[in-house]
Amino acid sequence: MSSNKNALIRYKTLDKCLKNKYKQYTLEDLIDECSEALFEFEGKESFVSKRTVQLDLQNMRSEKFGYEAPIEVYERKYYRYSDPDYSIHNISVNESDLKAMNNAVQILKQFKDFSMFKEMNGVIQKLEDSIHSTNQKSIIHLDKNEQLKGLEHIDVLYEGILNKKVLNILYKSFNARESSNFVVHPQLLKEFNNRWFLICLHKGKMYNLALDRMESIETDEKIKFIDQDLDGDEYFKDIVGVTVSPTMEPRNVVFFVDSSNAPYVKTKPLHKSQEIISENEEGTIFKICVQINNELERLLLGFGNCLIVHKPRKLRLRMEEKFKSGSQNYENLIVPD
Known part of the structure; x- marks a missing residue:
């Protein structure tokens, strides 16, 4: 204890x-x-x-x-x-305490229909009753999607990680024709961009499996669990997103953001390693040190023509090619009446 x-x-x-x-x-x-x-x-x-x-x-x-x-x-x-x-x-609480607790209750209420927090419904109700909570609308709104496919799996995955249980997952990736069985040793749950992923060990390698591609999950009691003893902060420290390469070294990614969008990148860094290289009236040049993965590319592409990658060269050329391909798609687009 x-x-x-x-x-x-x-x-x-x-x-x-x-x-x-x-x-x-x-x-x-x-x-x-x-x-x-x-x-x-x-x-x-x-x-x-x-x-x-x-x-x-x-x-x-x-x-x-x-x-x-x-x-x-x-x-x-x-x-x-x-x-x-x-x-x-x-113990008595003052008016300030009541307001603080009421604000906390309003935030917790947003999770009431979320699978992991269903057991908290009664707790939240007791909190509301004990602090005489009003029926005010929530001032703080968290970005979430309770209808996201795969949320129903969080409980069993969470329990598998907590209790160190090997899981047999029937999984069908987006590019697979048929479902496959993955016998995994679950290590972490990770949310990114409003989607959930299981970080797990499968056949000696680390995988990230999207919850919305899982069809069924069963516990396998016959196989001894292998604990990788992962620390989430340490494991994800060199990436944007969820895809971690065990062999890739983080690279310096240097990119320019125009003056109208640079303040957004300054106040919400793309990665904790972000720093400013230089800036002028036209915009700001930033640098982050990360592994190059698909999530990073999509994030950079999301800025459209407001962002230009300078380094590394291979990433710059890949971004250039994708913008050219996108431009051609619009040029060849035939919109039905």
């Missing part, structure tokens, strides 16, 4: 004892009560030290967690609340 959870159990136990009007608790009694409470939760002997309980009482008295509990020692021996109606669960 985590130390934070242990502390919460001790605080709850101490609160129950300190508000008990019919029993006198010494420090030793409080230690015994906390040890017994932890034993009930953990199912094994858990001795709580005298120093731990003394620190807990000190923290409850202080402003550290917002309790400021009126704990007194009478007859130099017994502990109780000087206010018989006090409890750490009855």
Whole structure:
């Protein structure tokens, strides 16, 4: 059990004892009560030290967690609340606190129909009830698409990663004629551009599988799970999107953005490595250091004629070719009446 959870159990136990009007608790009694409470939760002997309980009482008295509990020692021996109606669960909140919690509730409500957050519906309702939340419309709107195909798979994939289970996924990529079985060791879930991907190990190589191409998922208990111990921030640090190459080194990508669009790129960098090389009245030259993948190309193409890639040469030529091809498509376009 985590130390934070242990502390919460001790605080709850101490609160129950300190508000008990019919029993006198010494420090030793409080230690015994906390040890017994932890034993009930953990199912094994858990001795709580005298120093731990003394620190807990000190923290409850202080402003550290917002309790400021009126704990007194009478007859130099017994502990109780000087206010018989006090409890750490009855902490009052001011108007500012209520507004902050109400704003948080409005944001959480946007996830109520999202698969992973369905179990939170009751929690959100309790929050609304407890803080007297109004029926105001949400001021903060998050970009999401609950109708996106594949969201129904998130729960089982999440559980597979959490519990380290090998999964057998029936998968059909966009360019495949038939579905194929992928026996994978799931590592991470990644959202990019409003689509979800599973980062997994398959036949010794890392893959990213789009959730909207998954047809069915089954757990395979016979195969031992291989944990790659991936850290998402570290794994994706050199890319835009989800496609990571184990062999490709990140390259310096230098590009020009005209003056009307440069402020958007300055305030919303294409990658955390982004820096400004130079700028003038016509525009700004930026540099990012990333692996070259399809997601990066699509992002750069999305700026249209407002962005020009300078380096690397191979990427510049590929962008040029795609713009030429796009231009020809419009030139040859026959629009039906």
